[in-house]
Each structure stands twice: as structure tokens, then as C-alpha cells.
Amino acid sequence: MIDDLKLIRPGEVRVRVAPSPTGPLHIGVTRTALFNYLFAKKYQGSFILRIEDTDVERSKKEWEEDVIEGLKWLGIEWQEGPDIGGQYGPYRQSGRGEIYQKYIQKLLDEKKIYYCFCSKEELEAHRNYQMSIGEPPRYSGKCRDLSPKDLKKNLDAKKSFVLRFKTPFRKVGFLDMLRGKIEVETDAFGDMTVAKDLTTPLYNLACIIDDFEMKITHVIRGEDHIPNTPKQILLAEALGIEPPKYLHLPLILGLNKAKLSKRHEARSVLEYKEEGYLPEAIVNFLALLGWNPGTPREIFSMNSLIQEFSIEGLQSGGAMLNPQKLTWINAFYIRQKSPEKLTELCLPYLIESGLVEPFFGQEKYPPAYGGELITQQFKIKETAEEISFNFLKKVVGLYQERLRKLSEIVELTDFFFKKELAYPKELLKWQEYSCKEIKETLDRLKKILARPKPIEWIKENLERILMSEAEKIGDRGKLLWPLRVALTGKKASAGPFEIAEILGKEKTLARIKEARKKL
Ligand code: GLU
Numbered sequence: 001m002i003d004d005l006k007l008i009r010p011g012e013v014r015v016r017v018a019p020s021p022t023g024p025l026h027i028g029v030t031r032t033a034l035f036n037y038l039f040a041k042k043y044q045g046s047f048i049l050r051i052e053d054t055d056v057e058r059s060k061k062e063w064e065e066d067v068i069e070g071l072k073w074l075g076i077e078w079q080e081g082p083d084i085g086g087q088y089g090p091y092r093q094s095g096r097g098e099i100y101q102k103y104i105q106k107l108l109d110e111k112k113i114y115y116c117f118c119s120k121e122e123l124e125a126h127r128n129y130q131m132s133i134g135e136p137p138r139y140s141g142k143c144r145d146l147s148p149k150d151l152k153k154n155l156d157a158k159k160s161f162v163l164r165f166k167t168p169f170r171k172v173g174f175l176d177m178l179r180g181k182i183e184v185e186t187d188a189f190g191d192m193t194v195a196k197d198l199t200t201p202l203y204n205l206a207c208i209i210d211d212f213e214m215k216i217t218h219v220i221r222g223e224d225h226i227p228n229t230p231k232q233i234l235l236a237e238a239l240g241i242e243p244p245k246y247l248h249l250p251l252i253l254g255l256n257k258a259k260l261s262k263r264h265e266a267r268s269v270l271e272y273k274e275e276g277y278l279p280e281a282i283v284n285f286l287a288l289l290g291w292n293p294g295t296p297r298e299i300f301s302m303n304s305l306i307q308e309f310s311i312e313g314l315q316s317g318g319a320m321l322n323p324q325k326l327t328w329i330n331a332f333y334i335r336q337k338s339p340e341k342l343t344e345l346c347l348p349y350l351i352e353s354g355l356v357e358p359f360f361g362q363e364k365y366p367p368a369y370g371g372e373l374i375t376q377q378f379k380i381k382e383t384a385e386e387i388s389f390n391f392l393k394k395v396v397g398l399y400q401e402r403l404r405k406l407s408e409i410v411e412l413t414d415f416f417f418k419k420e421l422a423y424p425k426e427l428l429k430w431q432e433y434s435c436k437e438i439k440e441t442l443d444r445l446k447k448i449l450a451r452p453k454p455i456e457w458i459k460e461n462l463e464r465i466l467m468s469e470a471e472k473i474g475d476r477g478k479l480l481w482p483l484r485v486a487l488t489g490k491k492a493s494a495g496p497f498e499i500a501e502i503l504g505k506e507k508t509l510a511r512i513k514e515a516r517k518k519l
Contacts, residue, residue: 013217027289032222046079051092096210114166211232229248250290252289343389
């Protein structure tokens with residue numbers, strides 16, 4: 001089983017992820033893609049993207065785009081796929097009809113599949129009957145041995161049909177690389193439908209043909225596919241082709257091992273992106289869903305995953321999805337960013353929220369700059385005040401340690417971009433002090449800070465001056481709390497000195513004045 005891995009020669013591994021574009025790229029498929037990608041990388045093999053769009057009604061182009069965009073964003077790159085082609089294309093099942101036809105015809109010629117003309121109603125009635133007598137529902141076999149005459153009559157009459165597989169009743173098994181031997185009796189399958197017509201196989205047949213045609217060596221997919229694997233192996237045997245090796249990843253479960261909530265199950269990876277998760281955090285998080293690195297280490301970049309990932313570290317028990325862990329990992333990667341990079345990442349959120357606008361004034365940036373749009377300059381939307389990238393960098397930098405998701409930047413820093421702050425005057429009050437006392441504190445603050453004596457308006461100076469004042473009062477909070485609230489309008493924020501430095505003298509004083517007016 002796992003010993004087989006030792007026999008793998010570099011370069012010979014070919015794996016794939018085969019999403020059906022009937023919904024967004026969710027966490028489950030993404031993890032499958034990641035593990036296949038890592039496995040391919042480990043053995044210098046190829047990772048392939050195949051779009052399984054045989055379900056024409058439910059497949060949509062927009063979901064395929066979601067899959068492609070999401071995987072690219074995460075840095076999970078394929079060497080062959082619908083967008084880039086490859087030696088074994090097309091990579092969309094909808095374009096492979098001719099290939100399938102060859103195989104379906106062979107199965108028909110060898111009488112391994114047969115036309116079934118039973119109507120929906122007939123099948124339904126039989127199903128209900130079987131259930132009523134406590135038998136597993138499976139096809140009755142009515143059309144298995146249609147005479148050539150009846151067959152021709154039905155075909156001539158253009159009766160609708162499907163193609164069914166003559167399931168041999170016996171045991172079928174395979175060696176799962178993670179779980180060992182898995183064996184089932186085929187009688188529960190009945191004569192399964194394998195194709196809608198001569199060019200349109202259903203999932204199991206299309207999948208085994210494609211895996212063979214695309215020279216897939218290992219199929220790594222979710223545990224939910226375990227019931228399909230014996231069917232695919234039976235079909236491979238019928239076609240006389242070699243099936244790949246199989247490994248079924250553990251289910252992803254919600255907290256307390258409960259079924260994964262709809263919210264997480266159906267959510268597109270791109271929604272995580274919108275919310276401000278970083279691709280490196282998602283990759284890191286997904287890698288730990290079912291893979292145990294064998295050490296307490298929890299932080300793995302894509303590069304270190306490529307080095308460290310191993311099939312031996314996979315677990316078969318359900319993997320619990322803990323959103324708090326994702327947030328923790330995300331915060332870690334946010335802290336690793338350079339201030340420039342983090343500001344760039346946060347900018348779309350500040351712009352989207354309507355707080356900040358990019359400034360593209362041509363008169364500011366004449367052709368001397370090549371007439372290019374220089375986006376280093378921004379405006380506060382509400383006041384049209386110009387601000388620089390550097391200013392934004394300071395604002396974002398102030399919250400780098402606290403930020404858990406990029407989107408949080410808006411709520412944390414909005415006060416830097418607002419003309420007036422709306423907060424209840426009670427927020428200014430510190431402990432048991434009266435309004436009058438807080439008013440006096442604010443007056444005092446104003447007086448000290450407005451002093452004409454020139455000081456460089458930097459946090460160290462502000463801290464020195466204001467802390468010595470706070471010491472004089474004897475209760476630091478009495479000075480620092482109203483100051484911080486006056487500057488931010490918030491219960492919690494970064495420290496007042498840093499904030500005052502970024503706001504500048506004029507705004508700091510104006511905000512203290514505003515606060516004073518409230519009381
Ligand atoms: N198209 C299948 C799905 O989206 C995947 C099939 C496979 O990996 O074999 O679940």
C-alpha cells in the first residue's frame with residue numbers, strides 16, 4: 001500500500017482534481033486539489049484540472065470560472081487543464097464525446113452494457129415495491145435480455161433509453177492507500193445506468209475513461225467517493241483497462257465532529273478572499289485538514305508543504321474544520337506582511353467602503369511622469385483631503401498586530417477618514433468622574449497640546465508630555481481615556497499617542513474640541 005510509494009519514480013505521477021462546475025469552489029474540492037497538487041510536486045509529477053460537466057443542466061460556466069479563479073488565487077497550479085490545454089485534452093468532459101463513444105460502443109459490442117427503455121414511472125413503481133418489501137432498490141433487469149427484434153423496434157420508434165451495465169454479482173475490492181483493503185458485494189448496485197446515450201457517459205463511466213485516457217496514476221479524492229470506486233473498478237475491468245491507485249481523504253466535519261454547516265460546505269473560496277483571508281492562510285489551514293505533520297508545528301507555507309507533505313501523514317478519521325484556527329492562521333500571515341504589502345492588501349477594503357478614494361488628478365501628475373496614473377496618492381472621500389500612501393501605511397501599520405481579516409481594517413480605522421465622529425458622550429466618561437471633571441481634563445489637554453511652543457508632533461514627544469501630565473493628575477485613565485475616545489469615538493482602539501501622531505495636531509485639537517462640546 002503505502003510501501004508502493006517507495007516505488008514511485010520521479011516524474012511519473014499524474015494526478016488530477018475533477019470538480020463538477022455545479023457550484024462554487026468550496027473547501028472540500030479545494031483541499032482535494034491541494035493534496036493532489038502537493039503529491040504531484042513531491043514526486044515531480046503532473047497535476048491536472050479536469051472539469052466534469054456531464055450534468056449539463058446543473059453545470060455552469062460561472063462555476064468553472066469560480067474554480068479556476070479560486071485555485072489560481074491560492075497558487076495551486078495545474079500543468080494541464082481546460083484553460084491551458086495539454087496532451088490529453090479536451091479537459092472538459094463535455095468536449096470528450098468522441099472519446100467516450102469508442103468505449104461505449106466497445107461495451108455494447110461486447111454486450112457488457114445494454115439499452116434500457118423502461119420509463120421513469122415503471123422504474124419508480126418497481127423501486128417503491130422493493131422498498132415496501134425491505135429490499136435495497138435496484139434495477140429489475142427487465143431490458144437485460146431484450147430480443148434483437150424488440151431492441152430494433154424500440155430504437156426505430158425512437159423510444160428514449162439509457163445504457164445499463166450488466167453488473168456481475170460478486171465481490172469487488174481495491175486497496176485504498178490510506179485505508180487498506182475495501183471490498184463490497186456488487187449485488188447492491190444492480191444494473192447501473194452508465195450512459196445517457198452513445199456519447200454521454202454518466203459520472204462513473206466518464207471518470208474511469210478519463211482517468212485512463214489522461215494516464216492518471218493516483219486518484220486522491222474525498223471519502224464521499226468511496227462508494228463510487230468499486231463501480232469504477234468494475235467498469236475498468238469491463239473495459240479491460242488498468243484503474244489508477246486510490247486514496248480517499250477524510251471527510252471534513254464541523255466543530256464537535258458534526259456535519260459541516262451549509263455555510264462552510266457551500267461557500268466559495270473566493271468568498272473567503274473577499275472577507276480578507278490570505279491565500280497562504282487558506283492553504284495552510286486546508287493542509288491541516290486531514291494531514292498530520294507529525295510535529296506540533298502549525299504554520300506551513302506552500303513551499304514548506306511541498307517539502308514536508310507526505311501521504312504517510314494523512315489520517316482517515318474525519319477532519320474538523322475550526323474557523324477560529326483559520327482566523328488565527330490568517331492573523332499570523334497578516335503579521336508577516338511588510339507594511340507596504342499589507343497596505344496594498346487593505347486598500348481595496350478602504351476604497352470599497354467609501355472611506356478612501358484613489359486620486360488620479362492629472363494636473364498633479366503631468367506628462368513628466370509619463371502620464372501614468374499614479375496611485376500613490378489618495379483622498380479621504382468625505383472631505384476630499386489628499387492623503388498619501390505613506391499616511392495609509394501608518395494607519396494600517398497601527399493595526400497590523402490586531403488585524404485578523406483584511407476586511408476588519410475598515411471598522412478599526414474608519415475614524416481616520418471621518419469628518420465627525422458619532423459616539424455617545426457617556427463614552428468619554430472614565431470611571432466615577434463627573435462630566436464636569438472630564439470637561440476640565442479635555443480643556444487641559446487642549447491647552448497643553450495647543451501650546452505654541454514648537455514640539456515635533458511625534459508619538460514619543462506626545463507620550464512624554466501627556467504622561468507627565470497624567471502622572472500629575474494621579475489617575476492616568478482620567479486623562480488618557482477621554483483623549484483616546486475623543487480621537488477615535490471608540491471603546492477600543494490603538495493607543496492615543498500613535499493615533500494623535502497620525503491625525504496631526506490640527507485634527508487632534510479639533511477632535512478634543514468636539515468632544516468637549518458634547519459634554
Ligand atoms: N466530479 C466529482 C466531484 O466533483 C469528482 C470526481 C473524482 O474526483 O473522481 O465530486
